[in-house]
Amino acid sequence: MIKIQDILFQKLFESSIAEIKRFPIETITFDNALDTFNLWYELEYKYSQLKNKSFKGLLQRKENILNIIKDTALNINDVLADSFIEVFGNWLEFHAILNPKLWAEKRYEEVEDEGFDFESIIKSLFSEYRSYQGGESFQDTFEDIIYDINNFPVFKKLLTVGTIDFYQSDLDNMDEEEFQEQYGYLLKDLNIKTKDEFQELLDSGELPENLILNYVELLTTNDIEYFVESLKNLMNYVYNVTEEDIGIEFYEKLVFPVWYGKWKAEGIDETRQNVEDVYNDLQNINSFPLKKQFALINIATNTAHQSGSIMDYYEERFNVGKSDLDVLTNKDVSEWDKELREIGVIFEEIVKFTVDNKGRNYYRMTSKDLRNLNVNDFKSGDTIVVNEKYIIHLKKEKYKFFSLETSVENYNTYKFIDPAFWPVFINNFIYSDYDIS
Structure with missing residues (x-):
């Protein structure tokens, strides 16, 4: 005899099972990535609701449902992590590189691959330098x-x-008197008194800076084509110095410092460190419990979404872009909620009331409710109680930052947070070891 609970259980998971049967998910491809994300969002949502909300019915039945979700979700988390590892790895290799030499080599390789000749590369890097400096x-x-x-x-x-x-060409055509007349003033500080002494200096190949600068004055010109041609001619006389050597040195010593100066102010160090941290965690995703795996995939998705270049990489490789993630994030989950209610999940409304005449509010909600809200839904001074256990005090600082004080010790480090990083904070908070299980 088929029990009514079994019928409802089958209804809850029929869409997930259909997705899995359509393609056994061993790896994400250009064709199945969006379906995989859809399935992941459904599994993650249902797991979180079952885990965090009250349940009417046998607890063993609830655990059985959670275990079935877990078996499928572990596989989905693994293949999604692999896709992010590939994309984050490529981004870290080619973007936000903070090692000057490596950055210069990659930049030179990029412009060379685009078909730039040496003259065009020099023009391009000088132009880039001026744009920053x-x-x-x-x-x-x-x-x-x-x-310098x-x-x-x-x-x-x-x-x-x-x-x-x-200097050698001049020296070959001068007698001592002509030498003294033309170069005496220049060589006085070097304690060089005769033509022969000057010849010894030239033969040594180690010239003082003032002699080089004196020669360079002859190259003073606004004609970059002449400058590049001069470089090419000089390379004919210097062993093992190539156009690539010059281009990379100019990128490393000239462009990188001003490029880094600009982007450091924009937070490039923190951005790269954040991506590296997520990348490293993704490679160890199988060592985490399921709720932390969900959190990590959420964090990876948010990290990619907040960096246009990472999401561009992902879309090019797997055909899932920002607009797709926006649709999934804002997906109508009413059907999922209906299915969950039918098997016994109890949905409670968010409790809110004003606590003083300044309009500060007190909220009581589940962690899932909290994740579905934006930081801008709250105001400075609001208090949020999550899962009847954890307290978040919100205080607005200056223009755009919020100070978060929680009853969870590990999150006292979130002294200030940009509203844009609210989802990351909440995901960490929800799936932390301090969250109720």
């Missing part, structure tokens, strides 16, 4: 390099060869 001409950029020439060893090596060649 300021300056209106090539000459401004060139002077910034020259005044010791920071550009490859370029200095080329200039040294050019300097030696320049």
